[in-house]
Amino acid sequence: MARRVVRKPTKVLMDLDARKATILKAVVVEHIDTAQPVGSSAVAASADLDVSSATVRSEMVALEREGYLAQPHTSAGRIPTDKGYRYFVDHLQSGVLGAVQQQQVKEFFASVRGEVEEVLEQTSTLLSQMTSYTSVVVGASHAHATILSVQLVNLDAHHHLLVTVFSDGSVVKHSLTPSYAATPKEVMEASRQLNALLINTSLATRVQVPSRRDHEADLVREAVSILHAQQPVMEGEQVFIGGSSRVAEVFDGVETVRQVLAILEQELLVVSLVQDILDQGLSVAIGSEHGFEPLATCALIVAPVTIDGVPAGAVGLLGPTRMKYREAMAAAEVVSARLSRHFAGADDRG
Amino acid sequence: MARRVVRKPTKVLMDLDARKATILKAVVVEHIDTAQPVGSSAVAASADLDVSSATVRSEMVALEREGYLAQPHTSAGRIPTDKGYRYFVDHLQSGVLGAVQQQQVKEFFASVRGEVEEVLEQTSTLLSQMTSYTSVVVGASHAHATILSVQLVNLDAHHHLLVTVFSDGSVVKHSLTPSYAATPKEVMEASRQLNALLINTSLATRVQVPSRRDHEADLVREAVSILHAQQPVMEGEQVFIGGSSRVAEVFDGVETVRQVLAILEQELLVVSLVQDILDQGLSVAIGSEHGFEPLATCALIVAPVTIDGVPAGAVGLLGPTRMKYREAMAAAEVVSARLSRHFAGADDRG
């Protein structure tokens, strides 16, 4: 699934002395706030630094040389590079989610009801509302769940519906459209056999299918092969995108908006992106770190969802590189934790 | 569901003489093409009219007085009003879908496979690609379908899954989380009773539930009430939106884009909008005709999907009022017709 490789942020040897760090932090914070390049005097004034703007200036030259800052044009202030944001995220952030929001999440999960899909959908709306960024919620595939029940339902002579219930509470349907006409009786018998064959197996388990050449056996064989034909991963994964209109608030330039929307439309792409980042053990991919050109001006925050320690999906937030990392990351973490608990816990389950 | 009323376009007494009509048509066509106000000389030159720009001007004054045209400011050309577009759509359009696109639709439906949901989803993508507008595909609710099979599956003592298969091929699941612990045997027996009770009924049919006070009867009662608790309409309807990134191409102004996206996020709203328009027997709602303020700069084209004459959903296209009506309407019609045929026909079915 790893269609592209996440470039691992160079961890080592990037240590800035205290003053450089303070300056970098000031620039990042200010630029996130104002979206404008930040000048030396602004930094000198804001930070708890007791140096003049001239000193800040010479430090900034150094920071620029080392790749943490960039200058849009000669007579402008500095803006952070991806590397600058990365350092900020890794070393200079602090604080947690505000109490109000904590409460909001808590109340949400206390009151949310319904099937898994609805919960995930509403969770994505929640995340988006809390942060005002676009959210992504990925529900895991049931590739590893076991089958609780298989049922073949007769629509008409040539159309049957294979309904499979998994131990994770998911239900999947497939159509069977054999060329021969099967009687209701044959369908029912095939259904019985399928149950006997598949119950308590997972999709990864190969089973012994009957080799007879009658309608029942044919139905059974076809049903089994359809079920097992599913992609081992990915297939059956669910993606919920919340607050796509936020894209238009948060990015500037219609063209950027269009590009980001176009990417969000390709849900498989989004899933693989989230998965890649998660695989690298990152919690946020900044700018070009995810190696996906069209999203070079974006940052993507992810947090895994687990059920009893087993990966079961992820939540994500998509914003511009100058996003409010602290709040957004805190939100993603709190929500993913609560979501994990929700599914594991004694709450109602889908 | 009719949350707002579609204002019926005033049909009567709007008849323009041939020359006014020609001029109006020229203005609409030109403005759709260029997005600019259209001046009298442009009209005089373009149309198959042998009059001077001065004559066109005086006709335009009349058209403006009658509400077909408007002037952004004194020294600008004219742009069509909603009423102007309406007249254009009703009287001045001609032509059908190009052969290439006809072919594209045909090939699409010849090759598309899979469950209903996938077909609808891909159809919405197709429509959007063909027209470069955002598409909406609404799949009908199964409120009137009959139940083919009900099954209660045991997840654990307190979690059961109610899986219902309808005659239209849809499958719906609901969670049951009784406070008492039911044995697998009780669950199975309840499942059997549910089947006996509900098969061949529709959701509108009231059924006689057992009044005993044991676990089985309790389960049956709860299952029946959950099923019947569904909203008579709407619930279970599926909405697929294709090409939302087109919004950013087709509307100008980030704020407009944001608004339209925000509306598309509320799928129920979209459904009711489409339904309202359909109920009025319209195939396109222009500007403020649908009475929904935030979409005042939009036109929404709709075409019903029917299976054997029964309403089964709709397809729609959302664009700016200056959209390419002819092509878009043709596309919507062809696709809805093919889609209807696809579901009715001998193709595979979900």
Next chain:
DNA sequence: GTTAGCACTCGGTAGAATTGACTGCTAACA
């Protein structure tokens, strides 16, 4: 190592002048 001071750069803005695409009106014309 730090700072004040200074010359320089360059994007953004405000105003003025200009352009040009229109209109509406009027008077002449078929």
Next chain:
DNA sequence: TGTTAGCAGTCAATTCTACCGAGTGCTAAC
């Protein structure tokens, strides 16, 4: 009476200019 050429007037958009000011890099002094 309907049509047209001609003309004066309007107004958004464009271009130009001048200027401002935020911010830099450099240097000399502390």
